Amino acid sequence: DTAVSQTPKYLVTQMGNDKSIKCEQNLGHDTMYWYKQDSKKFLKIMFSYNNKELIINETVPNRFSPKSPDKAHLNLHINSLELGDSAVYFCASSLGQGWTTGELFFGEGSRLTVL
């Protein structure tokens, strides 16, 4: 059983399109995250949800909209895709709001390529 699963794993699309990435965790965690990893492997937090409520919203263009229908799911929708959005997007989850055990569990990533 995959603990944190993301779909799709690969996504190739044209500039200007809208796309979504889905994430699900079966660990019973109540906090979920989206991270962006650029071509230099640098990891940056984008959003964090705790029990479906947004708790971290870093400086991210408002073309990016997270949605958490329940605490086991956190989806990322991106409007009007730009070349600079090409990256690997990682979903992660943790028990509590990260500063209890502090450990994040990561999905395998979704590689987005914008042409």
Next chain:
Amino acid sequence: AQSVTQLDSQVPVFEEAPVELRCNYSSSVSVYLFWYVQYPNQGLQLLLKYLSGSTLVKGINGFEAEFNKSQTSFHLRKPSVHISDTAEYFCAGNYGQNFVFGPGTRLSVLP
């Protein structure tokens, strides 16, 4: 500002040699520290973590790290590396609400 630095972007080492990957963190009243490993085309998995207690922490795959408060460091070590240890290694700090990753160190183990 809360930050985690990894001074070495790449570390090449021969198989069966020892290795140390360096990590320094910005000081804080309370910080938890972690090392994660990312194999090619995979997500990150936890190697080890320091929350409190003994400053020498042992993790999976024979890795260990030492928390040094005076030097604000949390260096990762392995006495003898294998080809399969080739990966990207990330140091991270949990500063409460803010979980900060270092820029990563690419460990390449050469035959």
